[in-house]
Each structure stands twice: as C-alpha cells, then as structure tokens.
C-alpha cells in the first residue's frame with residue numbers, strides 16, 4: 001500500500017524555486033522589497049481588487065482589517081458560527097464581543113435572512129455591530145452583493161474571510177469582491193500555499209494603505225521612526241512572497257484539479273444511500289478547497305467519526321467539519337442566532353483528502369474504504 005494520504009498538503013509547481021532564487025540574489029531576505037511588491041500587485045489583479053497588502057498570515061489580515069474598520073473594546077462583531085476560529089479570534093483579541101449567526105443549509109455560509117432580521121432588531125435597539133465577517137466556507141463564496149446591501153442599510157461594514165476561497169467566484173466576481181476588504185490565507189493546507197502568509201485585498205486603497213502602515217509598527221516616514229500609534233509586526237517575508245508568486249501562476253490548474261477531485265468523489269460515493277455532498281450555490285463556482293460529505297447515520301448506519309477512524313486505520317487523513325463556534329468552550333455563553341443548521345452539518349460532515357497531487361488511484365483508495373464501511 002502506498003504512503004499516507006494527507007487532507008490537503010502543499011503542492012509545489014516547481015515555479016517557486018526561480019522566484020526564491022531571485023529573492024536570495026536580491027538579498028531582500030526581509031519582510032519588504034520588490035518580491036513582496038510584485039506579489040501584492042499580481043494578487044490584487046487576480047482577485048480584482050484595487051490593492052492588496054501581503055501579511056504574515058490570514059489571521060493577521062483579518063485582524064488588521066478589523067482594526068481599520070474601527071473594531072475595538074466593547075464592540076460587537078458578527079460572524080457565521082460554522083467556521084474556523086481565525087474568522088473571529090482577532091475580534092476577540094481586539095476586545096470585541098462575538099455574536100454567532102447560523103448558516104444557510106443551501107450554501108453553508110452565513111444565512112442572509114437571519115442576518116437581516118438580526119440587524120433590523122439591533123438597529124431598533126440601538127446595538128448594531130461594528131462589523132460583520134462573512135466566511136467563504138470550504139471555497140463556497142457568499143453572495144457579497146446581498147450581504148453588503150443588508151449591512152449597508154445599517155452602515156455596518158462587511159469583511160469577507162475568503163481564506164479558503166481563493167479563485168472561487170460568485171456571479172463571475174472573485175471571492176471577496178465587493179466587501180469592504182477580503183482576507184486570504186497561504187497556510188500550508190490552502191489551495192495554494194507559500195508555507196504561510198496572508199493577504200488583505202480591497203478596492204479601498206486607503207484601507208489597504210492603513211493596514212500596510214499598521215503592519216510595519218505604524219512607522220511614520222521619519223529617519224528616527226516617529227510613532228503616533230502602536231502598530232503590529234505582520235508583514236510578509238520576501239521568501240514567502242516568492243513562493244506565493246510561483247503558486248499563484250498555477251492557481252487555475254489547482255482549482256480545476258480540486259473540482260475534478262470533488263467530481264470523482266461525488267460520482268462514486270454519491271451512489272451510497274445516506275451520503276450527500278456540500279452543495280454549490282448556483283451563482284458560485286467554488287474552488288472546492290476541500291470535498292466535504294454529509295452522512296446520514298439513520299440511512300447509512302454510519303457516523304462521520306466511524307468513517308474517519310476507518311480511513312485513519314489505512315493511513316488516510318480526513319477531518320470533521322469545523323465545530324461551530326457557539327459549541328466551542330471558549331465561546332460558551334456568547335450570543336447566537338439559530339445554530340441548528342450548523343450543528344447538523346457538523347454532526348454529519350467529514351472533509352475528505354483533497355490535495356491536488358492526489359492521483360485517481362488515491363481517490364479510489366479513499367472511496368473503496370468508505371464503500372467497505
């Protein structure tokens with residue numbers, strides 16, 4: 001039997017090496033320089049944003065966006081409950097209080113109807129949030145136009161956590177386009193990776209410029225470093241940017257491969273009674289970062305955890321769907337709106353290995369184990 005199959009390992013194209021060599025040759029072994037500038041330009045173009053700032057992580061991108069949107073102590077920030085903690089962790093560190101909104105069963109992203117109702121009630125009660133963070137879960141884009149319209153009615157800015165959705169589109173527009181800002185991640189498990197790193201993109205060039213300023217210790221341009229406020233150290237290194245530039249060139253190939261992996265799983269496992277897959281919104285073309293199945297224990301007699309353990313026994317990594325934030329001990333007692341949809345998706349969900357270097361034989365190996373179960 002061949003080696004371990006990971007959930008979503010890095011997949012280098014070979015193009016990264018030339019950029020990394022170039023960064024070495026320039027001696028910009030630092031979080032600045034022409035490589036970082038070029039990566040920002042190329043990335044902004046790819047996601048259809050006026051500008052972008054390269055950062056040390058997607059989490060840093062979310063944090064700086066929230067700071068730029070004015071989030072601070074005592075504010076309320078809304079986000080979908082079905083997500084990875086980095087969508088809301090930065091808001092908590094800034095002293096804000098999270099409120100979790102349930103997701104739409106048809107998209108698994110924040111339920112616009114629930115958000116609309118909640119904001120209307122909050123407006124009447126005079127307790128609107130400082131920001132809403134929407135999440136493009138597993139590569140599925142939110143309907144940003146609709147969310148922006150709902151938030152815009154109350155003057156609440158919308159930040160798109162598009163960490164998992166680079167290259168996805170909604171109504172032909174790139175993930176995150178139309179939000180006040182969008183955060184992306186190049187973490188080792190993402191559709192393209194630079195070993196780590198993140199990007200904050202926006203059409204609001206002033207917001208991006210402020211995020212860039214804050215990410216470099218809020219240094220005013222004076223030889224002695226003048227500081228009118230305390231900043232952060234969140235800039236991306238040149239070497240990371242070099243890897244990112246190489247990866248960006250194969251993004252379309254990676255999306256095609258992830259979609260193909262999804263199609264293979266769905267064609268084969270979709271025949272099993274009780275197994276369905278994460279839906280794709282009609283206007284969305286998802287990057288299918290991870291293929292996520294749903295298993296109905298009543299119909300199949302199996303649980304996602306049973307499948308996960310069976311796969312693990314054969315040296316195959318899979319992972320439960322993100323445990324909803326309102327179920328996490330750290331957020332016990334936090335306000336939530338609904339939550340039953342996310343709980344159900346979580347209790348039935350399993351993320352299958354989706355790395356783009358997987359071969360058809362690898363996919364068959366995974367499918368055969370699930371069929372055997």
Ligand SMILES: Cc1ncc(COP(=O)(O)O)c(C=O)c1O
Nearest residue numbers: 057058059084086087163185187
């Ligand atoms: C939904 C979501 N938001 C934010 C992040 C944070 O990105 P990073 O790991 O680059 O900080 C991730 C991934 O790690 C993510 O999946």
